[in-house]
Amino acid sequence: MSQSRVPVKINYRKKANLLELGYADGESFELEAEFLRVNSPSAEVKGHGEGSEVLQVGKKYVTITDIQPAGSYAIKICFDDGHDSGLFSWEYLYEIGRHKEAFWQDYLRRMKEAGASREPLFISVKQL
Template identity: 40%
Template sequence: MTESIQEDNAQGFHTEHWPTDLKYKSDERALHITFENGKNFALPAEYLRVESPSAEVQGHHPSQKQILSGRSMVGIMAIEPVGNYAVRLTFDDLHDTGIYSWQYLYKLATEQETIWQTYLDEMEKRGLSRNP
């Protein structure tokens, strides 16, 4: 499955970096995104799922954030544009309530190492596994 979204140089919505290309590669289970500044990133579906901006995952306060286990094999089934500022990802575990703004995707991309390590540390601390 390959989905592609081409964005024009839109303005507004407090977004500093806009994607110029967004493709999901199912064989890698990764969302490949290129921003207007030329930076390219590959974001694993598992990473996007466990860091979903949905209230189900993030809660309504940082202290309510959920640590999801068993998502190592998750994939993305659909990518739906939301206006010109975000996409809604539908995962094969049927989670589809997170709206990933360009700003949030850029943060996940540029801070991936730190965010992922924090997730792994929390999983270990709680005795949880990434495996289903």
């Protein structure tokens, strides 16, 4: 892997709810928590092969609760919906950063085709 694809700066901007990645060559990406969550490289999201992907719905307001190093090749991102099984390799983060708009448009297309929503399903609970 090229050293240029290893970020030299990783910041989680909590108020903006996004992960900022900076590279030695000056390139940088801002990846929103929702974008990272719906593009998690985990088997829960990607499935176990072509065609077994699981569309992530209702993740519009998801936030990042923790970021942990995973060796020298990745980070583990934990989200407030309990998802924490994706290891985001440097290569994968660079790929989704460089092609963010295409990844996002593909996600929105799949959501529309499924008749699904980015909005979480809120269920009103009455206590008697």
